[in-house]
Amino acid sequence: MYIKKTTPTLNCGLDLVGEVLYGKWKIRILWFIHIGNLRPSELQRKIPDVTRRVLNVQLKELEDHELITKKIFPVLPPKVEYSLTEFGNTLIPLIQSIGLWGDEHEERLRRVILKHNAGASGMEGDY
Numbered sequence: 665m666y667i668k669k670t671t672p673t674l675n676c677g678l679d680l681v682g683e684v685l686y687g688k689w690k691i692r693i694l695w696f697i698h699i700g701n702l703r704p705s706e707l708q709r710k711i712p713d714v715t716r717r718v719l720n721v722q723l724k725e726l727e728d729h730e731l732i733t734k735k736i737f738p739v740l741p742p743k744v745e746y747s748l749t750e751f752g753n754t755l756i757p758l759i760q761s762i763g764l765w766g767d768e769h770e771e772r773l774r775r776v777i778l779k780h781n782a783g784a785s786g787m788e789g790d791y
Contacts (some may be wrong), residue, residue: 684729685723691759694748697732698756702745726772731755 672683684693689711696710709718723746726732731752737743748756766773 666764668747684731685755687725689718690722690726691762693719693726694731694752694755695744695759695763698753698759702742702747711770726752754782 673679674683676741692709692711693707696707701710703718707723708714708716711719714722723732723734727734729748732746733749735745735747737745743789776789
């Protein structure tokens with residue numbers, strides 16, 4: 665298991681939120697659990713770019729931060745489901761607002777992201 669070598673900076677609310685939600689897939693994982701995708705295989709289908717290992721690591725971190733709970737059913741093969749905790753549910757309005765902001769600015773965001781990615785890929789030979 666990965667253990668951070670440095671202690672996190674926790675000086676303000678943004679530091680705290682960043683520490684808990686940092687990770688490419690965490691916000692999407694929380695949203696998909698919220699709308700009813702409770703099993704790891706369902707989450708994997710909803711987020712096809714995430715590897716199973718990264719999905720498991722980020723689920724474990726969300727569980728450690730008390731945003732989700734894991735229920736293991738005593739059946740063969742093993743069945744696992746995740747659900748939001750009461751604490752995790754408090755993030756849903758914020759995630760929804762971020763999504764709406766992204767929708768409202770979709771064209772501009774898409775343009776600047778693609779422009780940045782095109783510029784970054786052109787710099788590979790400059791080193």
